Amino acid sequence: MINNPKKILRDHIEKVVKLTDNEFDFVIGHFALQSFKKTQFIIQAGDHVKDVFFILSGLVKLFYMDESAKQHIVSFAMEDWWETDFNAYYAQRRAVFSLACLENTETYSLSLENFNRLCNGLQKMEHFFLMKSIAGHIGSQERILSFLTSDARARYENLINKSPGLLQRVPKATLALYLGVSRETLSRLGS
Amino acid sequence: MINNPKKILRDHIEKVVKLTDNEFDFVIGHFALQSFKKTQFIIQAGDHVKDVFFILSGLVKLFYMDESAKQHIVSFAMEDWWETDFNAYYAQRRAVFSLACLENTETYSLSLENFNRLCNGLQKMEHFFLMKSIAGHIGSQERILSFLTSDARARYENLINKSPGLLQRVPKATLALYLGVSRETLSRLGS
């Protein structure tokens, strides 16, 4: 159990925008603590998506399950990341992706109503979310580029360089679902 | 030459946030018209990136050139799209990507200084850019998903379904650079 979740969130936000104590009190009122166990689903495809989740601790996968029940991992999210099915969340549609825990996970959840109240009530927070969204967009472009420029081995090395911890926290077969290669090919890369 | 660029930009913004005449006058003062010819570079890798570009007419490619001089197209942008090397723009770094015209192209450019003035002066515009950034992020995730779930043929069919016009406006060899397949493989897909 995280000892001081409020401090974690505040530090995270203040890397982008400074807040007074009063402002942070206003902010924190919009969030709700939740915790999930390993293998548990936070969002199931088809669900109505109420919340975006700030990960306080743990590790989750955002994935799409195709017609033949194969999982395709769009992204991992761990400490200090925001995750949800963003399309479903902002457009108020049913989830196409699922979000499931690879470890026990604690989150702050933020409903869309509270998201809007927060942005309207405190312009700094709209700016904060804009910066986060831009960072997410840039990260996705890097991932696209790795598919265009790199083969399986280079994508794998790229991943463990950027997130060395993942290798310890996630089975290789799961990494394969993120890299877009079969687990056998990934295994044969050696090293 | 576009007859009424101001109206195009205003209509585009008002799909997200409504503006008074006074507000739009304030907004438009931050933009500068520019035009480029087919094959011309708007941004070259290594440049200092001053502007983000709103495409009024025409078609551009955002691409990365690797060590062996191969181009990898991260995205196409056409009418009503915003494009730049976002990482270089927001972080004030040198461009890693290049931006070049596939057709004669007219743009409104917005410098980072003006972007910040605009967001600070009119909260609605910060909201507008947040919505645009979210849409960009979601679009990138769809593209990632197509690499994970689809082979060359399915990615190609997916692309022409989503943007039928591209097939008429762009040579197939260029589409191949976007799809991440060789032009020979794309040619052999037939149909």
Place this chain on the structure above:
DNA sequence: TAAAATCTGTGATGTTTGTCACGCCTACTT
């Protein structure tokens, strides 16, 4: 602690895709 499930590696084989090479056609240029 025994049983079941998960994780990983590896061989054999087939499919997909990349690379190199060539030729045809069209459009633009001088």
Place this chain on the structure above:
DNA sequence: AAGTAGGCGTGACAAACATCACAGATTTTA
């Protein structure tokens, strides 16, 4: 009108990768 460059298709071959099958090791569960 001749020359040049770009766009497109295609054959031959090699490389990368997927799939199926099996086995040993580790972890989880009952």
